[in-house]
Amino acid sequence: MEKHILVTNDDGILAPGLLALAQEMRKLGKVSILAPDRNWSGGGHVKTLDRALRVKEVRLADGSTGFASDGAPSDCVSLGVLGYFKEKVDLVVSGVNHGANLGHDVTYSGTVTAAMEAVIFDVPGIAVSLEIPEDHLDEMDYRPAAEAARAVVERVIANGLPPDILLNVNVPYLPADRLMGFLMTRQGLRVYHGRLDERVDPRGKPYYWIGGDAPTAIPERGTDVGALAEGYVSVTPLQLDLTAYRTLSDLNNWNLQEKNS
Numbered sequence: 001m002e003k004h005i006l007v008t009n010d011d012g013i014l015a016p017g018l019l020a021l022a023q024e025m026r027k028l029g030k031v032s033i034l035a036p037d038r039n040w041s042g043g044g045h046v047k048t049l050d051r052a053l054r055v056k057e058v059r060l061a062d063g064s065t066g067f068a069s070d071g072a073p074s075d076c077v078s079l080g081v082l083g084y085f086k087e088k089v090d091l092v093v094s095g096v097n098h099g100a101n102l103g104h105d106v107t108y109s110g111t112v113t114a115a116m117e118a119v120i121f122d123v124p125g126i127a128v129s130l131e132i133p134e135d136h137l138d139e140m141d142y143r144p145a146a147e148a149a150r151a152v153v154e155r156v157i158a159n160g161l162p163p164d165i166l167l168n169v170n171v172p173y174l175p176a177d178r179l180m181g182f183l184m185t186r187q188g189l190r191v192y193h194g195r196l197d198e199r200v201d202p203r204g205k206p207y208y209w210i211g212g213d214a215p216t217a218i219p220e221r222g223t224d225v226g227a228l229a230e231g232y233v234s235v236t237p238l239q240l241d242l243t244a245y246r247t248l249s250d251l252n253n254w255n256l257q258e259k260n261s
């Protein structure tokens, strides 16, 4: 039976990466598009509970119809899998994001947390992000990344994913014929150079910017960062169970559980 694929993103309904992804996904099934009405990049995993969500119909650049909500990417996924489209959603694909989501980026990323939200509702989720080369000024071509996403999603449709697992796909910015292939990876490391800028407003009150230089990536082999550095598409399976099992047994040695000790 034809699959019903929900396509979303965190860059907003009019982002070119969303359209490129939707166009590729149409080759695999029926596509519905529901994405935020504005850019939510860095918005993380959100569940909007304190206000109503609105959805409006939007005409996309290729003439097709999408839907935009004033919620976060993860809200868009909730709306979609909980019945906005009446028809059951079989798969959620999020992207193609403007910029890679590597290492510790994943919980900040609206792109990745949209796929996490799908998994919470027992729907397979795949996040797709495209690396932006440094000092890149031209318009980005999202097609090679969308095509790479199609290859991954085809496998997910054929093989399924275990419960609690999502895929985080990152694509280096290369023409399709220069992509080296696919590597299954673990999360790598980006070193964040956080710095707090304190300034003073015209009324004499301090305000703050969380800033600093862009994170430095450690291109270790076997990791998402390493795969991109070598020109490969990186596919990282992520799990929502963040429990540190090895530490769990160490914590038992703290004997906190003994009463009156």
Ligand code: MN
Pocket: 010, 011, 040, 041, 042, 097, 098, 110, 111
């Ligand atoms: Mn984004």
